[in-house]
Amino acid sequence: MKLLGIVGSNADVSYNRFLLQYIQKEYASLFDLEIIEIKDIPMFNQSDDLTDSVMIQNLNRKILQADGVIIATPEHNHTVPAGLKSVLEWLSFKIHPLQDKPVMIVGCSFYDQGTSRAQLHLRQILDAPGVGAITMPGNEFLLGKVKEAFDDLGNLKDEKTRAFLSETLQKFVRFIGVASQLKVPEKLPEEDLHATGKIATTIADVDMHADDWVEQASAKVTPVKGDTYVELDRGILTVDQINGLLKSIPLEITFVDSNNQFLYYNHTADSEKMFAHRKPGQVGNPIGDCHPARAYAHVQAVIAALRSGQTDRVQMPVPTHGPDKYVVHNYAAMHDEDGHYAGVNEYILDIKPIVDFYLKKTGQQLTGGKVDAVSGASQKAAAPQVDAVSGASKKEAAPAPVAPAMPKVDGVSGASKKD
Template sequence: MKIVGIVGSSADFSYNRLLLQFIGRHFGADFDFNLAKIKDLPIFNQDDDQTNSAPVQELAQVIEEADGVIIATPEHNHTINASLKSALEWLSYKIHPLDGKPVMIIGASYFTQGSSRAQLHLRQILDAPGVNALAFPGNEFLLGNVKEAFDDHGDLKDSKTISFLGTCLQKFQRFIKMTEFLNQPEAEVLPPEDLKATGTIDTTIQGVDKSAPDWVEQAAEVAHAVDGKTYVRLNRGILTVDQLNYFLASMPMELTFADSNNQFLYYNQQPDTGEKMLASRNPTQPGNPLINCHPERARKNVEWVIQQLRHGKQDVIRMHVPTHGPDKFVVHNYQALHDETGAYKGLNEYVLDIQPIIDWYLQQTGQKLVGDVDAVSGASEKSGPAKPAVDGVSGASEKAAAPAKPAVDGVSGASEKH
């Protein structure tokens, strides 16, 4: 976390600068802390626009790059001094780096009340429409009698004062994290998905009821689909239809294909080993619109997944489905498919239990999973909302009730915009 401290004084010696320097030394391990100065800024004059001058632009840039700002203000005649007021005028005239930026106010003064009245006025200024900063409420740190507050090394003497300052800074860091949600752009409303697959695309086999239990057989007859030992030319190979089936059935994962019309067309039927599939399919599902493959409670999540893939918000979405027992770590992966022009052509859902791969890797390398959080499976689970355990294509994991707007496993980088 980056925090910048602004010294609200242009004096060569400033106790407020001393206070910020102490914060940097004493609490620097908790966040990345740098000081910014206002000493070189010109006095604000609207008739002599200095917005693009180096001092103003440099200050604006360090504020833009920071996650939060701490302003240490002195008190002059019951308010902030002229140089700090001038700096804030530049930062709210044609540029607005403090807009939506969390700001903590502190201050040091020669007198007992610290800089209480200056802090009150500064809070009002930060709330002005042109500034529009997010002033950290409460937790006022008012350092009075500053001549006696520091030792010869520039460190605060009183342990209770240091402890209170540390508490305020910890709360400010939490405040910064909270404001990240306030500053997020509104979620883009994507076009709804036709899960009933009522439209047609160039590969739609027409004249066959999509919900027919023998859709594969009917569609094969209408389309004169090849089978058996007939060769199929692929982009880098030639296989018979039988060989393709052998090859796909041997994959150590369950594969499903739904086209861009949201019609469920294929799954690699697994050999009958007596074990249930991780995401159960049945021979009557191919051909069905996706809406037929899911209970009503799961359809919003299905739509969200397809929207993300179709509109390029994400290329891969991964979800851990924890309903298979402690000896498995089952991941549902949703991969967008594109043609040579980049057009969306559907999705490939592949489901696999990665636990055997993890166990094999640990055995081969001699490494172990350590710590309170499973280094492989649970890195982000404590900090994020619960992930929906819903099969985006077939409804295989329908037992888990999913939230309306699913969060996505951090492995895929998918939740940055949500």
């Protein structure tokens, strides 16, 4: 289970951060907790809309992808800090990732009452139209006299406090399971698998269906070739070196842009020898042309989940290549420097040689049972597998993906547009 912990303070030293770090460490066998900071997020200002900024979109995606959220709030003047309130304004202005998201509130304070008044206000905020979180009722974890609560290693000292925190966290995990049954997944926008639109990098006036699309497109834009240098974000390589590097990677790599046009694959083998039987003539095609119509629903679900930010990666084991291969198809969302969706990087590999090498070198072995696992591996439950479809294979339709449910979007913003 994947949880997101939000530090509700922008202070450099925060006991609420300490509390989340303790939870992250102490309950690692119960869930994976990623901690995120709000201290660098600008104050909400609808006249200076930063919804599409990297910081806001990154937070948006992380909340969408989490099974639940834990917010650790201080108490300032009997309420939540201005920084936390501001972040919630951003998350209810044009985007609504907390809608129907299970949330647990915790908090630390220097005083006896903990953060009781701040937590009460935070519950009201999370219930507001446009925010719409499903906040776990009761089970308030209020840590008072926090300066005395932690030892030098960052652990809670009091046994009763630890026991109560453990109880509330276990209840929250069960609460997430119950809340998930209440959600009705909202249908994601339809993907244009025929790439009828245009984006800034679309090469116009070249037939996408042409077998010689690469040659026609090259004549149109005269791209750099051969020993011409290309400046990358962390290096300078020639085009030939980039091609050689991509061909040397033991993966089948495909790039589909945000317009759903298939633009590249690393041509390391003939089509019949590839796991996904790509052909040179497919490059430039709309992604819909690379799949049979019966697979469109699966392709739609994968791309929509990546584009929406519900997940950054979809993985699918494909056993149809034979018992001597452990082939995994991976689909990773790509984003530009501003955090906007830029397309899909599909990479396919046979992990069996890697597994065999690892077992031989370490002396470990696969154990029996319904699901094989490597001895000594973590006892945490494995993440649910999400089915997907090969980026360019026309031969077989893959099983339908189990895409994460899109949070229901409330039409009313929690931050008034009139103020």
